[in-house]
Amino acid sequence: MSEAPLDEFGLIARYFAPLAAAAPGALGLTDDGALIDPEPGRQLVVTTDTMVAGVHFLPDDPPDQVGRKLLRVNLSDLGAMGAKPLFYTLNTAFGPNVDTAWIAGFAAGLQADQALFGIDLIGGDTVAMPGPTTLTVTAIGSVARGCALKRRDARVGDAVYVTGTIGDGALGLAVLRGELDGLAESSRAALAERYRLPRPRFALGMQLVGLAHAAIDVSDGLIADLGHICETSGLGAHVEAGRIPLSPGAQQALILDPSRMESIVGGGDDYELLFTAPESCAAQIEERARACDIPVTAIGRMTAGSGVTVVDNDGRPLASRVSGYRHFQ
Amino acid sequence: MSEAPLDEFGLIARYFAPLAAAAPGALGLTDDGALIDPEPGRQLVVTTDTMVAGVHFLPDDPPDQVGRKLLRVNLSDLGAMGAKPLFYTLNTAFGPNVDTAWIAGFAAGLQADQALFGIDLIGGDTVAMPGPTTLTVTAIGSVARGCALKRRDARVGDAVYVTGTIGDGALGLAVLRGELDGLAESSRAALAERYRLPRPRFALGMQLVGLAHAAIDVSDGLIADLGHICETSGLGAHVEAGRIPLSPGAQQALILDPSRMESIVGGGDDYELLFTAPESCAAQIEERARACDIPVTAIGRMTAGSGVTVVDNDGRPLASRVSGYRHFQ
Numbered sequence: 001m002s003e004a005p006l007d008e009f010g011l012i013a014r015y016f017a018p019l020a021a022a023a024p025g026a027l028g029l030t031d032d033g034a035l036i037d038p039e040p041g042r043q044l045v046v047t048t049d050t051m052v053a054g055v056h057f058l059p060d061d062p063p064d065q066v067g068r069k070l071l072r073v074n075l076s077d078l079g080a081m082g083a084k085p086l087f088y089t090l091n092t093a094f095g096p097n098v099d100t101a102w103i104a105g106f107a108a109g110l111q112a113d114q115a116l117f118g119i120d121l122i123g124g125d126t127v128a129m130p131g132p133t134t135l136t137v138t139a140i141g142s143v144a145r146g147c148a149l150k151r152r153d154a155r156v157g158d159a160v161y162v163t164g165t166i167g168d169g170a171l172g173l174a175v176l177r178g179e180l181d182g183l184a185e186s187s188r189a190a191l192a193e194r195y196r197l198p199r200p201r202f203a204l205g206m207q208l209v210g211l212a213h214a215a216i217d218v219s220d221g222l223i224a225d226l227g228h229i230c231e232t233s234g235l236g237a238h239v240e241a242g243r244i245p246l247s248p249g250a251q252q253a254l255i256l257d258p259s260r261m262e263s264i265v266g267g268g269d270d271y272e273l274l275f276t277a278p279e280s281c282a283a284q285i286e287e288r289a290r291a292c293d294i295p296v297t298a299i300g301r302m303t304a305g306s307g308v309t310v311v312d313n314d315g316r317p318l319a320s321r322v323s324g325y326r327h328f329q
Numbered sequence: 330m331s332e333a334p335l336d337e338f339g340l341i342a343r344y345f346a347p348l349a350a351a352a353p354g355a356l357g358l359t360d361d362g363a364l365i366d367p368e369p370g371r372q373l374v375v376t377t378d379t380m381v382a383g384v385h386f387l388p389d390d391p392p393d394q395v396g397r398k399l400l401r402v403n404l405s406d407l408g409a410m411g412a413k414p415l416f417y418t419l420n421t422a423f424g425p426n427v428d429t430a431w432i433a434g435f436a437a438g439l440q441a442d443q444a445l446f447g448i449d450l451i452g453g454d455t456v457a458m459p460g461p462t463t464l465t466v467t468a469i470g471s472v473a474r475g476c477a478l479k480r481r482d483a484r485v486g487d488a489v490y491v492t493g494t495i496g497d498g499a500l501g502l503a504v505l506r507g508e509l510d511g512l513a514e515s516s517r518a519a520l521a522e523r524y525r526l527p528r529p530r531f532a533l534g535m536q537l538v539g540l541a542h543a544a545i546d547v548s549d550g551l552i553a554d555l556g557h558i559c560e561t562s563g564l565g566a567h568v569e570a571g572r573i574p575l576s577p578g579a580q581q582a583l584i585l586d587p588s589r590m591e592s593i594v595g596g597g598d599d600y601e602l603l604f605t606a607p608e609s610c611a612a613q614i615e616e617r618a619r620a621c622d623i624p625v626t627a628i629g630r631m632t633a634g635s636g637v638t639v640v641d642n643d644g645r646p647l648a649s650r651v652s653g654y655r656h657f658q
Contacts, residue, residue, distance in 0.1 A: 025372075027479060027480075027481070028561075030480060030481070030557070030560075030561050031410070031479050031480050031481070031545075031561075032376055032406040032407075032409040032410050032480070032544075032545060032546060033374045033375055033376035033406050033407065033409075033410045033412065033470075033477075034374070034375045034376070035372045035373070035374060035375075035472075035477055036372060036373040036374075036375060037372055037474070038367030038371075038372075038373060040369075042367075043354075043364045043365060043366055043367075044364070044365040044367060044373070045362045045363070045364060045365075046362055046363045046364075046365060046416075046418060046451065046452055046467075046469070047361055047362035047363070047452065048418045048420055048452060048453060048454050048465075048467065049420075049454050050420045050422055050454045050456050050465070052422055052456060052458050052459075052460075054459060055456065055457065055458065055459070056456070077361040077362055078361075078362065080361040080362075081360070081361050081362045083362065087375075089375060089377045089467055091377055091378075091379045091420075091465045091467075093379055093381055093463050095460075122375065123375055123376065123377060124377060125377050125378050125379045125465075127379050127381060127384065127385070128384065129381050129384065129460070129461070129463065130381075130383060130384070130460075130461060131381075131424075131458070131459075131460020131461045131463075132458070132459060132460045134422050134458065134460075134463045136379070136420045136454075136465045138375075138377065138418055138420075138467045140375070141362075143364075145366070148362075148364055150356060150360050151359065151360050151361070152356070152359070152360070215361075216360075216361060217361060228359070231359075232359050232360075
């Protein structure tokens with residue numbers, strides 16, 4: 001079935017306006033801006049992430065998963081602030097290889113995750129681009145005034161927690177690049193899925209308001225992101241490698257090649273929550289995590305000083321410094 | 330002077346964090362999101378625009394002007410909603426040709442316009458990109474609850490107004506492409522300046538709340554944008570070509586080549602306000618426009634029916650339809 005190509009207004013009307021149908025403030029995506037009615041007593045939280053084809057996702061990734069990942073990395077940021085998701089805007093610069101089938105799949109992925117996570121599209125911009133497809137979501141959530149979780153509020157003696165398992169994002173990317181071929185097929189598939197489809201942890205993030213002192217999501221890598229908490233809080237952190245929660249696939253990868261520990265603690269794209277909280281809150285945290293069905297693990301402690309130290313089971317430092325992913329290096 | 334290249338955190342700290350210094354909610358651009366305290370009784374207005382090198386600006390445009398244009402096209406959208414600018418987020422995907430000198434110039438342009446227009450950076454994302462530099466601003470403003478100007482609220486009999494002069498954006502682009510070489514050098518420079526540096530009209534937009542029925546900014550072209558008001562309002566519009574305000578450069582261009590009228594009414598990038606208001610508000614509108622030092626001109630009237638009709642001085646239709654710029658055509 002061939003049909004006339006759609007211009008930007010046609011694309012917006014067909015694929016994106018349905019994503020905004022439940023939000024009256026979106027004005028049907030036909031106006032110069034969108035309207036948000038703030039809830040009394042709450043602050044808005046704004047976060048934004050850009051993904052570029054070939055950099056943040058693979059050009060042959062299924063388009064629905066690209067859409068879902070784009071939304072989820074932003075939902076992950078809202079979670080790290082303790083915020084409830086409300087709305088998002090979407091900027092799409094589609095490269096020459098993108099056709100309407102790709103856009104339809106992309107929009108279907110967004111639609112599925114909107115329903116799953118309770119967030120609506122309210123605005124955006126759609127342009128043609130003579131280069132790799134470049135996608136931006138700006139997500140807006142809300143949090144009780146003065147209660148947002150920040151990176152800078154960790155205190156000495158806080159326990160350091162992570163949700164889920166660590167390292168699967170980086171190992172999943174390795175699998176998709178054809179590495180780790182000694183792994184069982186089921187593990188390879190599970191790791192690739194973790195890279196393609198992060199699980200935003202905002203349901204727990206919202207529950208950590210009032211309990212956690214500091215929080216961040218693991219996007220640059222465990223050590224780099226814990227390093228961000230250390231820097232902004234003016235503290236150090238001590239992590240026991242043996243307590244870092246690993247998926248079955250990551251455990252197998254580590255048996256095959258122990259040097260993969262570096263990419264487990266140094267790689268990014270896990271989108272798990274990393275947070276610090278006083279020892280006295282341990283029972284409450286475990287209870288709320290169970291209620292959300294999100295596993296949490298204490299992996300270390302905030303210390304006076306600076307920098308992140310990771311020690312093995314014998315207490316020996318694992319590496320002086322593993323830095324996370326940085327653009328422009 | 331050579332120095333070590335900056336990674337993304339270094340770029341953010343050096344060039345973008347200073348732009349966020351006056352906004353406590355930006356958290357120094359060191360957290361997962363930014364915080365906004367909504368003002369009681371007001372709605373937030375969110376708008377976003379993406380610009381791609383080679384599509385929305387020329388790769389050799391001065392970087393400070395690229396920064397200013399990026400901010401101004403968004404401020405123009407806020408103006409078309411009647412909103413007061415508050416904050417913006419910035420997503421930069423810098424291509425391989427961008428160096429720190431370019432980024433420094435770009436940031437200096439943003440800084441200059443922040444001071445001029447009273448808006449602060451609160452967040453963003455900075456990535457490396459193996460293609461043309463792609464820039465997104467998402468601007469947030471506020472408007473008294475229920476008072477935002479929309480496209481859909483025009484009424485039959487409303488006068489149609491524009492601010493400033495029309496067509497300079499498209500003619501300026503033509504000049505920058507080496508066309509219109511019969512024009513005086515001063516006119517060429519003035520038109521090019523209009524393309525590179527739009528003048529957002531939100532100072533008047535804010536004053537039109539309660540007076541204007543419908544508003545939009547002229548970004549796709551006069552006829553296309555008036556067409557958007559017609560479509561969303563379910564009306565038509567009648568425009569007298571002879572009343573469309575033209576700059577001296579546009580007047581000269583039209584004398585040299587009368588067919589340029591098509592790009593004057595059909596071209597985009599003017600970023601003037603186009604609005605409709607009842608006849609009874611004419612005196613108040615002129616008074617507020619004078620107070621803002623922004624010229625306004627009545628160019629036509631909203632009618633029953635559909636579509637935009639432009640007539641010449643003898644009342645003959647100028648063109649059945651000139652469509653504006655559309656991506657993906």
